[in-house]
Amino acid sequence: GREWTEVGSLTKGLEGRTVLVRGRAQTVRAVSKKMAFLIVREKGFTVQCVLSVSPDLVSLGMVKFATGLNRESYVDVEGTVSVPNSPIKGASQQVEIQVRKVYCISKAVPTLPINIEDAARSELEIDKALQAGEQLVRVNQDTRLNFRVLDLRTPSNQGIFRVQCQVENIFRQFLLSEGFVGIHTPKLIAGSSEGGSAVFRLDYKGQPACLAQSPQLHKQMAICGDFGRVFEVGPVFRAEDSFTHRHLCEFTGLDVEMEIKEHYSEVMDIVDRLFVALFDSLNERCQKELEAIGKQYPFEPLKEAGIEIDPLGDLNTESERKLGQLVLEKYGTEFYILHRYPLAVRPFYTLPCSDDPTYSNSFDVFIRGEEIISGAQRVHLPDFLATRAEACGIDVKTISTYVDSFRYGAPPHGGFGVGLERVVMLFCALNNIRKTSLFPRDPLRIAP
Ligand code: 4AD
Numbered sequence: 001g002r003e004w005t006e007v008g009s010l011t012k013g014l015e016g017r018t019v020l021v022r023g024r025a026q027t028v029r030a031v032s033k034k035m036a037f038l039i040v041r042e043k044g045f046t047v048q049c050v051l052s053v054s055p056d057l058v059s060l061g062m063v064k065f066a067t068g069l070n071r072e073s074y075v076d077v078e079g080t081v082s083v084p085n086s087p088i089k090g091a092s093q094q095v096e097i098q099v100r101k102v103y104c105i106s107k108a109v110p111t112l113p114i115n116i117e118d119a120a121r122s123e124l125e126i127d128k129a130l131q132a133g134e135q136l137v138r139v140n141q142d143t144r145l146n147f148r149v150l151d152l153r154t155p156s157n158q159g160i161f162r163v164q165c166q167v168e169n170i171f172r173q174f175l176l177s178e179g180f181v182g183i184h185t186p187k188l189i190a191g192s193s194e195g196g197s198a199v200f201r202l203d204y205k206g207q208p209a210c211l212a213q214s215p216q217l218h219k220q221m222a223i224c225g226d227f228g229r230v231f232e233v234g235p236v237f238r239a240e241d242s243f244t245h246r247h248l249c250e251f252t253g254l255d256v257e258m259e260i261k262e263h264y265s266e267v268m269d270i271v272d273r274l275f276v277a278l279f280d281s282l283n284e285r286c287q288k289e290l291e292a293i294g295k296q297y298p299f300e301p302l303k304e305a306g307i308e309i310d311p312l313g314d315l316n317t318e319s320e321r322k323l324g325q326l327v328l329e330k331y332g333t334e335f336y337i338l339h340r341y342p343l344a345v346r347p348f349y350t351l352p353c354s355d356d357p358t359y360s361n362s363f364d365v366f367i368r369g370e371e372i373i374s375g376a377q378r379v380h381l382p383d384f385l386a387t388r389a390e391a392c393g394i395d396v397k398t399i400s401t402y403v404d405s406f407r408y409g410a411p412p413h414g415g416f417g418v419g420l421e422r423v424v425m426l427f428c429a430l431n432n433i434r435k436t437s438l439f440p441r442d443p444l445r446i447a448p
Pocket of ligand 1: 417
């Protein structure tokens with residue numbers, strides 16, 4: 001009998017077996033009228049399929065048909081697994097398929113806007129190939145994003161989004177094991193949740209409304225609703241005009257909120273254990289994916305940047321990186337927490353320090369010198385919360401139901417928010433957040 005087999009699981013152990021694979025015709029190379037090589041790709045893995053004319057394999061017509069296939073067409077191939085004498089270049093699997101039948105399931109247009117093999121090469125490989133006089137096109141970011149369904153087919157992209165899925169999965173598993181409850185807060189809300197003007201406004205049946213800049217207010221209200229410890233995985237909308245390598249207008253927030261018994265270090269302790277679990281599990285579960293990503297995007301150490309830090313100001317990108325470099329040199333880690341930020345640079349709901357209210361019970365977490373998490377203990381006294389909101393220029397009327405939630409008794413609490421795309425970007429040492437968003441939204445892009 002014949003068996004459906006994934007290209008990625010074609011190994012030498014299957015030698016002699018008849019298999020059926022479905023994938024894309026990545027390239028077809030005719031050696032003669034009687035022989036051709038077809039590279040079939042499925043989920044980033046590739047296998048060389050040999051079409052060789054003989055009475056029990058394929059006909060001349062079949063070879064002609066196969067060599068006429070447009071690249072990226074969807075094909076079914078039936079044949080026998082064989083092990084060649086020498087290593088196979090240009091395919092990930094180290095076995096071949098001796099083809100008996102090829103069917104075309106869906107034809108791709110003859111001219112593609114992106115050549116997948118070119119799109120899958122590292123910068124270094126491209127430089128070398130160009131120097132060697134090879135004809136190839138460097139695929140730029142905009143072209144990749146404009147034709148994202150093609151770009152997503154590269155092995156590195158197949159890896160990136162599988163890693164992303166695992167980050168979400170491990171986040172959920174860890175928090176469930178720590179007694180947190182998964183919740184979903186509304187994304188259509190009456191007022192801005194983080195303060196500031198970076199919010200998408202909309203008309204909610206005649207009432208002014210906006211897209212949630214974070215689940216902040218409602219996750220705190222879930223604490224007022226006695227869930228004790230909650231988390232959420234959901235979309236976050238930011239209208240900021242940030243044209244940087246790490247800002248999107250829509251990203252996926254991994255949010256946590258919890259009661260605090262004695263000190264906000266209880267929240268940082270969860271962060272610490274969550275991220276150790278996350279990195280350990282990713283390294284264990286995603287070896288193949290990390291290898292594929294590293295092949296196209298090898299890790300390059302951060303560049304130095306010598307910039308002074310303002311003691312009452314926030315850190316900018318350069319100073320964050322510089323600090324990352326210092327921490328790495330001094331403590332040998334690329335993951336660290338900074339806490340006790342000046343109150344003035346934190347959102348209105350942040351609790352000031354009891355010993356010095358110019359500072360706050362807040363923290364940020366960094367990987368390789370860039371912020372991935374922001375967290376804090378919150379103000380749980382309603383009148384003080386209203387005062388703080390006003391002081392930060394927020395119209396308290398728009399958040400009155402939130403402020404009032406604390407009038408019926410509320411425990412001390414705190415939490416944090418993580419940007420999923422940023423974690424994946426930094427964990428995989430990628431240079432742009434658009435690489436870790438399936439269909440990124442930035443100030444200039446709302447399609448595809
Ligand atoms: O620092 P932010 O704005 O903090 C909050 O939203 C708070 N409510 C969190 C809390 O519980 N105190 O966002 C949290 C994280 C950032 O550390 C960053 O990883 C990510 O979200 N993030 C962005 N990711 C992509 N594009 C943007 N424009 C982002 N803004 C923040």
